[in-house]
Amino acid sequence: MTATPNHLRSVDPQLAGLITAEEARQRDTLKLIASENYVSAAVLEASGTVLTNKYSEGYAGRRYYEGQQVIDQIETLAVDRAKALFGTEHANVQPYSGSPANLAVYLAVAKPGDTVMGMALPMGGHLTHGWSVSATGRWFNAVHYDVGRETGRVDMDEVRDLARRERPTLIFCGGTAIPRVIDFPAFAEIAREVGAVLVADIAHIAGLVAGGAHPSPVGHADIITTTTHKTLRGPRGAMIMAAPEHAKAIDKAVFPGLQGGPHNHTTAGIAVALHEAAQPGFADYAHQIVANARALAEELQARGFDLISGGTDNHLILIDLTSKGVGGKPAAQILDQAGLEANYNTVPYDTRKPFDPSGLRLGTAALTSRGMAEPEMREVARWMDEIVSTLAGDDTEAVEKAVARVHGEVSELTGRFPVPGLD
Ligand code: DSN
Secondary structure (H helix, E strand, C coil): CCCCCHHHHHHHHHHHHHHHHHHHHHHHHHEECCCCCCCCHHHHHHHHCCEEEEEEEECCCCCCCCCHHHHEEEEHHHHHHHHHHCEEEEEEECCCCCCHHHHHHHHHHCCCCEEEEEHHHHHHHCCCCCCCCCCHHHHHHEECCCCCCCCCCHHHHHHHHHHHHCCCCEECCCCCCCCCCCCCCHCCCCCCCHHCCEECCCCCCHHHHHCCCCCCCCCCCCEEEECCCCCCCCCEEEEEEHHHHHHHHHHHHHHHHCCCCCCCHHHHHHHHHHHCCCCCCHHHHHHHHHHHHHHHHHHHHCCCEEEEHHHCCCEEEEEEEHCCCHHHHHHHHHHCCCEECEEEECCCCCCCCCCCCEEEEEEEEHHCCCCCCCHHHHHHHHHHHHHHHHHHHHHHHHHHHHHHHHHHHHHHHHHCCCCCCCC
C-alpha cells in the first residue's frame, strides 16, 4: 500500500517513485531518532492541501492580503487549541521551525551583544541556545552551563552561580539530548533572581508535557518555544507561547521581524495535531513513550551499555559507546543497515569530534506511535547489542551476517506494526 496520490504518479513519476521509496523505508525501519515521529493520516492530509496557495502576512484580522476569510479561522483555531492544550495565555503558531522560533525570542527580548545563557551544545543543548557556530552565538555574548561529569545531570547550583556572575538577559532551558526531567521551577527561581527572561525550549518533550508525562513549564517560564513534529506528532513547524507581557513583542518578532507569510498548510496540520493531543488517549500515548524508553534503557544497561545520567525520565536515551569499543558514527551506520535508524551524537565531555562522536541518541516516540510497547523495546536492545558487539569484533564477515540476521528479524517486527499515515 502507498500514500502517494495518483496525480503525482502521473505528473511526476520520478518524484513519486522517490516518495514511494521513502514510504517503504519508513515502514521497514525502526525509527529510533529522538526528534522524529509519524504524523497521523489526518495531519498528513491537512498538511497537503490548497492552503499552500495562500499568502497571509500578518495575524488574524490584521492581514496584508485579502481573501483571509478562511485562513483567519484556521490560524485562530490552531492558536486557541495551543492555548487550551498547554494552558497558556498567548500562542503564535507561525514560526517555520524551531530555530526561527528561538531566533524570534532573541529579537523580542534581547539586543545584539546582550549576555544570554543556555546549555552547552555538547552537553545536550541546542545550536540556537547561543552555540558559537549559530548566529545566536555570534550576535550575543553567550555563556553556557554543563552537566555534571559523573551525574550527567544539570547542576542547578552551577546554573545559579553562572547566572549570578553573568547576569544574562535570557536563560534557555531545554535542549536536544537531555534524558532527564527539566527542573522548570528551579530555573524560574534563578531567572527571577537575576532579572532574566526564562525561555523553556520544549521541542523534544512537548508531547510529553501535553500528555502529562513531563512537568509543564507553564507558570514558570516567561516564554515557551517548541517544534511541533517531535513527541507532539504534528507537521514540521513550531510555536511560541508566552506570558501576556511578552505577547506583542513575540508576534512582532515573528512577523514582520523575521518571517513573511506563514505556511498555512502547516498551520492546519498543527491544528489537527493539537486536536489529537487534546484527546484522552494522548495521555496514554505520552506515558507509553516514557515507559518504552525506560524499558529500552533497562535492557540496554543489562547488556552493558553505558547511559548518560544512568537512564531516562522521558523519551530519550543517550548512550556513550566508549566502553563498547566502537564510535557512535560507525555504530549508527551499521545499525541503519540492519533497519535500526538512530543518530550519532556527542556525549558530555566527549573526547571525539562532533562529526565522529562517542554517542548514540535514541528515542521511543515513533515506535510508540506504531503501537510498540515494552516487549518490542527489549527486542530492540537485543538487536542493538548484537550489532554493536559484532562491530567491536572488527570482523567484516561477522558484521555482514549479523546485519542480515537482525534485518530479517526487524522486517518481521515492522510488518506487524502499521505506520500511521501510511497503512
Ligand atoms: N534537529 C533537532 C534534533 O534532532 O533534536 C534539533 O534541532
